[in-house]
Amino acid sequence: MYHHYRWAALGLALAFMPSASSAAVIVANTGGTNNAGGQGSTLLLGAGFLSPTVATTITSVVLPLDVNNANPDSGAVGLSLYSNNGGVPGTLLSALGSSAVPSAAPLANYLFTPGAPVNLAASTQYWLVLSCACPSTNNNWLATSAIVVAGLAGADVTPSAFFSADGGTAWGNVTDRTFVFTVNGDVTTAGNVPEPSTFALTLGAAALLYFKGRR
Numbered sequence: 001m002y003h004h005y006r007w008a009a010l011g012l013a014l015a016f017m018p019s020a021s022s023a024a025v026i027v028a029n030t031g032g033t034n035n036a037g038g039q040g041s042t043l044l045l046g047a048g049f050l051s052p053t054v055a056t057t058i059t060s061v062v063l064p065l066d067v068n069n070a071n072p073d074s075g076a077v078g079l080s081l082y083s084n085n086g087g088v089p090g091t092l093l094s095a096l097g098s099s100a101v102p103s104a105a106p107l108a109n110y111l112f113t114p115g116a117p118v119n120l121a122a123s124t125q126y127w128l129v130l131s132c133a134c135p136s137t138n139n140n141w142l143a144t145s146a147i148v149v150a151g152l153a154g155a156d157v158t159p160s161a162f163f164s165a166d167g168g169t170a171w172g173n174v175t176d177r178t179f180v181f182t183v184n185g186d187v188t189t190a191g192n193v194p195e196p197s198t199f200a201l202t203l204g205a206a207a208l209l210y211f212k213g214r215r
Helices: 002-015 196-214
Strands: 020-029 034-039 044-050 056-067 076-084 089-100 108-112 118-120 125-133 139-144 149-151 161-164 172-174 181-190
Touching: 020 044, 020 056, 044 089, 044 181, 056 076, 056 089, 056 125, 089 108, 089 118, 089 125, 125 139
Parallel strands: none
Antiparallel strands: 020 149, 020 181, 034 139, 044 125, 044 161, 056 108, 056 118, 056 139, 056 181, 076 089, 076 125, 161 172
């Protein structure tokens, strides 16, 4: 009988162990013939993607950027995550970090890191939106006409480069290319994540079963 209680306690504890996670490329658009997409200080640029079939969290995003201006402004470019609204960026969900305005050519990868991991629901359309807090710098976010999608199962990339000149009220798109990006993050690999109070009660019940079996 002792063994029955011991295995029951072990099973109960394992069932509610906190989830493990592993780093991964969530979704990326890489490769192909490259074409630059321009961005002035009042222009928003958008790239859409479908999240994979598992829930994930964004830990960083990498964008290839350069600048056309011979004397670029000081300031920063900011990246944000938006919801989907009928095939265009909808509402702001989270800031994904900022980076200095590109200082010169050539093209370089710029890292955007949110202050805390940003959750993505499974199989959901999202948008990356780039803005520039600068008077006149013409930043370029690299675009490609040959989309190559990488990442987790089910992830995909929207095959158009989107832009807005009025702060996101209206969006246009260039259909023969899309912006290049890599979204990095974590994916949950096992287990359930209970509330702290539930987790404590579960451990208590497991301990009770274990010690009851020893009597």
